[in-house]
Amino acid sequence: EVQLVESGGVVVQPGGSLRLSCAASGFNFDDSDMHWVRQAPGKGLEWVSLINWDGESTYYADSVKGRFTISRDNGKNSLYLQMNSLRGDDTALYYCAKDGPGAFGLDSWGQGTLVTVSS
Amino acid sequence: QSALTQPASVSGSPGQSITISCTGTSSDIGGYNYVSWYQQHPGKAPKLMIYDVSHRPSGVSNRFSGSKSANTASLTISGLQAEDEADYYCSSYRSSNTYVFGPGTKVTVL
Numbered sequence: 001e002v003q004l005v006e007s008g009g010v011v012v013q014p015g016g017s018l019r020l021s022c023a024a025s026g027f028n029f030d031d032s033d034m035h036w037v038r039q040a041p042g043k044g045l046e047w048v049s050l051i052n053w054d055g056e057s058t059y060y061a062d063s064v065k066g067r068f069t070i071s072r073d074n075g076k077n078s079l080y081l082q083m084n085s086l087r088g089d090d091t092a093l094y095y096c097a098k099d100g101p102g103a104f105g106l107d108s109w110g111q112g113t114l115v116t117v118s119s
Numbered sequence: 120q121s122a123l124t125q126p127a128s129v130s131g132s133p134g135q136s137i138t139i140s141c142t143g144t145s146s147d148i149g150g151y152n153y154v155s156w157y158q159q160h161p162g163k164a165p166k167l168m169i170y171d172v173s174h175r176p177s178g179v180s181n182r183f184s185g186s187k188s189a190n191t192a193s194l195t196i197s198g199l200q201a202e203d204e205a206d207y208y209c210s211s212y213r214s215s216n217t218y219v220f221g222p223g224t225k226v227t228v229l
Contacts, residue, residue: 101174112164
């Protein structure tokens with residue numbers, strides 16, 4: 001069974017930094033592209049970032065480019081999101097998601113970890 | 120503000136069919152066959168319902184189907200059931216390996 005478990009979400013002050021983690025199991029992690037998607041309270045989904053299977057290619061939404069860094073450790077079956085210069089509009093539930101069948105479809109999601117940016 | 124447009128809400132009676140539209144541009148939906156749809160119940164993680172415009176993942180009911188015409192993708196739910204009441208999001212590949220979600224559509228079963 002595929003499992004994705006996010007952690008690291010806390011309350012952080014504006015301008016602060018945070019690293020989210022996602023522990024993966026139940027599938028060949030090192031064969032899978034991985035995404036971060038976030039959801040502000042009461043709002044819709046927002047794609048944040050993508051990393052390819054070997055970590056050589058990374059992509060970001062304009063809203064986080066230059067502030068967030070996605071990375072992975074295939075030896076530890078783990079995905080990360082380093083978040084710097086946090087702002088109030090970064091407050092959201094952050095999901096990690098596995099790229100699944102076909103060219104585009106996120107077929108497995110974690111339960112999310114909540115990041116709150118507030119003074 | 121999302122680059123994709125969805126109706127805020129769609130409703131139907133049990134057994135009926137409903138269709139949710141998702142309109143983008145030639146830079147996303149119109150340019151690629153990389154549209155996916157997600158169902159999200161309150162307090163739960165999203166669930167993939169359709170990928171690559173019209174493909175259903177294993178385990179998803181065949182009451183769900185997807186299509187695309189020009190810059191608009193559509194999700195049709197046939198034989199509407201109470202358990203289908205949820206939020207539905209479309210998503211599309213854009214250029215430069217980025218992706219975009221629609222704002223979501225709340226489906227109500229009357």
